Amino acid sequence: MSGPGERGVQAVLFDFAGTLFDDTGVFTASRLVAKAGNRGVRLDEQVAATLIRRTLAYVDAPERSAAKEGCDLSPDAHRRIWTGLIADAGPFEPPLVEALYDCLTDNDAWLPYPDALPVLEALSAAGVPTGVLSNIGWDIRPVFERTGVLDQLDAVVLSCEVGLAKPDPAVFDVACERLGLPAGRVLFVGDDPVKDGAAARAGLPVYLLPSERDVRVPRGLTGVLRLAGVESGRAVAA
Template identity: 75%
Template structure:
């Protein structure tokens, strides 16, 4: 869905800003039982994959509950806030002891655990080859740049704007304005691509046209990012 459409009716976008989680990188498979069991061992905790799967299930059930969502408010404004909020949520999900909490938090924020959608790398490379200025704007509490470097597309990004580095988070229009300034492109010519109608859709308040990806996702399936290539010069 593109909104508002009229902003791109006469001329296509000159630059693109992407959300990270759920847009370019898959957020559904980050916590893996084998990886958690290995991380737990490094923290002195004996945990087999069956036990790790149960820990993950209990954690996700708690953090994705209405109470968990409420507790996560403001967690992306700094790395310290992110660690404090998420380790508290993880601990309360068990309750789990500190070493296991640290192991799970390490898995959650491990750039190698975040995998791009099948169309992420091709689309970012196509934009780079077309000379389109491209960036990422994300509500996140840790540095995601290594995730892009690992799949060799960090050099395709002209800017990476993270909420935890600026003390601002979507839907604050000031964060979108900052990202456009970093791109050197007027907001009306910057297409914002995301998946959250509230936080990503708020880009329209800063003057950016928005392309929202479908909320439905299939494991291993392309995210629909190729459509972006038709919306830029």
């Protein structure tokens, strides 16, 4: 096995949602029932499931893309924009809006893909500097702490903390600076051809994952180990 300094890729930078942790199962009927109960709203799971479908159909519609601009640049902007969209999806009363927003930002709701943690552990064991760069509106470090890999990350760059978001090339520059390496030596791994693919404009090599995903199915992250010169067979099943 070659050492990190003996290969072109010397560090790996990962996107968060849809790359390492699943973004399709955050809203569940049982979770919304619990969050609504905490806000004084009683729901059964059938009603909760209907409300979730209604909300996602509205906020994920292509015509709502412009309304989300800037939502990840600060925690305040994220809450304001997302609660506004959720409220309009109903329209819903404020306690239910807050319950739906609580589901979105619940760090315990974010689950890793089967190959995510083993790949992070393999990179760390091989001495490859590793980081996360995410367009996000709240602190996701507790997700990595809960799953036992926070200490294996050399950099965590969150758009809401630095006031920059992908696809702005400047945010990739910030992440590379924190890893202490030039862009050409840092592999970026993501799933969005536009936002994550913009890493190439900042000089980073890019590894894009398929858009189709399932939290029960490996994400295809073992390919990252090969690109980083790490022998995957010793650390994670191919």
